[in-house]
Amino acid sequence: MPRPRWQWPVLGSEQLALVASLYFAAACNTTFFGAVIQRGGLHGAQGWWTAVALFVAIAALHFLLLCVLFTRWTAKPVLVALLLTSALAVHFMRDYTVYFDTDMIRNILHTDPDEAGELVNAGLLPSLLLLGVLPSMLAVRVRLRRRTWRRAAWIRALSMALALGVASLAILSSFQSVSSLMRNHRELRHLVTPGNYLVSALRVATEHPSRPKGPREPVGLQARVVGRPAGTRPRVLVLVVGETLRAQNWGLNGYARDTTPALRRIDPVNFTDVTACGSNTDVSLPCMFSDVGRANYDKQRIQSRESLLDVLDHAGVATRWIDNQSGCKHVCDGIAHLSVSHAQDPVLCSGDRCLDGILVDALSRTLDETAGDRVIVLHMLGNHGPAYFNRYPHDARAYLPECRSAELAHCSREEIVNAYDNAVRYTDSVLARLVATLQADAGVDSALVYVSDHGESLGEDGVYLHGLPYAIAPDTQVRVPMVMWFSPGMQASRGLDLQCLREVARRPASHDNLFSSVLGLMQVQAPEYRPGLDLFRPCLPATGA
Template sequence: MNAVSRDAKKRPEAWRLPLQIWSEFRPVLSQEMLALLTGVFLAMSANTAFLREVHATGALHGAGGALAGACLFVLVVALNTLLALLLFSRWSVKPVLAVLLPVSAAAAYYMDHYGVYFDTGMVRNVLQTDLRESSELVSPGLALRVVVAGLLPAVLGWKVVLVRRSAGRAVLIRAGAIMLAVAVAAAAALLAFQSLSALMRNHHEIRHLITPGNYLVSLGRVLADDGAARNVPRKELGIGAHVAAARAGQRPRLLVLVVGETARAHNWGLNGYPRQTTPQLSRLDLVNFPDVASCGTSTEVSLPCMFSAYGREDYAKDKVHNSESLLHVLDRAGIAVAWLDNQGGCKGVCTGLPFQSYEHADDQDFCNAEGCLDGILLKGLSGRIASLQGDAVIVLHQLGNHGPAYSRRYPGAFGKFLPACESSALGDCSRGRVVNAYDNALLYTDDLLARTIRLLGEQPGRDTALFYLSDHGESLGEGGLYLHGMPYAIAPDEQKKVPMLMWFSSGYAGSLALDVSCMKRKAAVAGASHDNYFHTVLGLMQVSAPEYRPGLDLLDGCRAGRGG
């Protein structure tokens, strides 16, 4: 055997070389150095949305802008390093990296692409998201971001050989590293105090973009709040509630409450939107409210709030969730109540009351493996109504325009506005395609409401009415924002302004001595909000209860004998 062949035999085959390099890659690092590298990496890879928003505020402009920007970056690095130092130990460091880095990469993706802020409300929404909703939020872009900025760095972390120290020396070095991180953070904050203090004072919501502290702090608050709430008994409402005495010959009343999902007022045809997204409703005799504000920008906040006795200004999650709802008041007054759901439940609003979910129903007309269309809510509704005794309220909770997969919210026959975005990764579509899909879903809601009204109008021996109100709106790319759930103080009107309408049969309006023309005039000029919902529904059912406030009842002033 010659020398050349011997040398060739010693060299690994070309395809084995990367594997050999990877197997021999075993960097030796202390936990403190690994914490610093983690802090730098997170500041660079997971905080682009934060840095971009800071720049957009103008805080980095002017002569001291460069210094403020550098100090802000050092501050984020120091804070992330401090977090890692507090979480790392000989046994936890690698499992922490395996979770922290991929989750931070996913959070950064949603902040970058949808304008998401990870405050307590958004974290609570994430925890409430079911498998179907989660699958719609997964995209190739998300997978790539998680692999490149999450899984690969986590794998590198597993390859690190940690420096071993005695217990006493390890404690001293860790304490010194923590104090150094705190000192660096404090020094960076002091050097740019004027710019940073003004930034946080005028744009305090921006802190919910600092990753991973945003979702970790919010998660801790959510778990603490929910744990404390479980130990508090629910406050009873409507003690002594009763229905006003019926007039002679008055027929039983049925009120259908349709709770919309993610419908925004801007795209509502009845509100003057250039596209006619409500063609069937426009031909009916309705009371439309063009200026209505939601209580929140997510279902988790808005749904319990609108059914509560507390308005937005008096809103507190613990207070609302630890209190009975409008439906319990109606039930206590002797009115039959039922909740029919094609969404993620009633968020505690209907606890202890009749509830039926169609979210995963087995129905070949309306359902597939991904869920059910809202038309399922009307299937069998006539039979349910026929079995009712006395006054009743039925709630229909829509899937509506729940994003980002708007194209899955309507059957093909309602694909009027084309081409429509058929992807749940909204960034893959032009804004026009996204709006087309969203508007098509509104057309389907228009059909659902019109069919419900026709069904109610055909009920013999019963006076009927319908009250539709969406829980919150949606951003469709305005200002680079998509979906919903932004902190209310900085959320755009697209997420806060919602459609609302009422329909009355002649018998129902007569039973209330209601002047519908007066209602139309009032709706056209007066603003409304979710705060009105609780009291207006009580007024519609003529329920007297301690919590009822006539001034918030939208019918007030339009009943015979009360002006208008």
């Protein structure tokens, strides 16, 4: 008698959801449980029971989520999409310590193809194949049971009620430990996969648009330049926004390596204790140009209001944004702007990126094209990771061996730091060349201010890149370098006491200081100006600002 041919099982949608939720809890939450252990959440005699309670609760809550998403027609495509996406999420959480909160989802949505291309590499394949493709192949072979809609609704309601009860019992059985853990380490919820990215994506999708349609709320309509007699030499402020450069590797801050030899020869004013508004560009860039700032941070309010550049424009100070990055995050909306990130320069540009040296030529051209008081913003590519080795020319390598891969897991920490420091030195050389360009323009009084948007983790405590939730972001991600240079003419025309400013530079500062400091330096009077945040005010004549 022939043996019966084996057939794939027939499952109800709830049964498939149960299997999938157990799989997600076991295979996709290793980073979560590792973080729980690291924070001492499973220590003590009851540690094992807390682990069981967390596992059961995670599985039950994901079962509830899948029951909302699954029907007989949607179950398979939704499950395959979740398996593949979760496999990618596991890779980035494990290898880069990424937390999928709303800010991270926004970063992902706003990442341009060039940045994304550096993160999509062969290192993704093991996680994608093992955790995504293989279980997806099994899932699509499962046959789903047909039911009448009445029976399906009854079973679905009963299943969800049971899952809610199981989740509640699991949490209550170890309530003291679980509640204490989640209360003291709220960031852990952003590691529970796939619920983390699904909930965060839903919040981003349902929140008010980051850039409301229509005109933004005006800021500084009453702004005007004061104390500037007719016939005085024009002033040019070049505001250089760095990218992913942390204070800890800045030579002028006392780093063991002299990563800033060119600036050291110029002897600019170096601020040694500067805090960024965010741990990622999407937060920091709009924040540093806003009058709202970190102290009163409100993302919607910042995005809906005009920026520092608009205030300067209202006052009659010409503004221009020159970008070698992925855009200005709406800061320069309505302002003259130019992107040089894909310029056609055989030396400085490759197929998808230009080195920051391209900004030197762009500044020189801009100075020739415009006149009067101006503020020119240069947005650098800087140290944008993980491909640090692509941020400087081959002949600028000072520290070897360097990591020559975007897959940081394939490099030693020494190689990663070497590549990062090489990129820091290249930024140093570009800044020195920008200063030289300003010095060569004898017809203007000029100044340059450089500040990075946020820092970077280079493997400390297993954390790489940036973008951790601000509440738990390490100093490496939120402490940034800031330097200032002033021509003799600018110092004289503003009456700026440089030694006084060097004393100010030893005190704590932040991105919140930028808005009022720029207005003060350019003698722009506006209701939004706050004297207490103007870094220059203590070092200017009493009537100068």
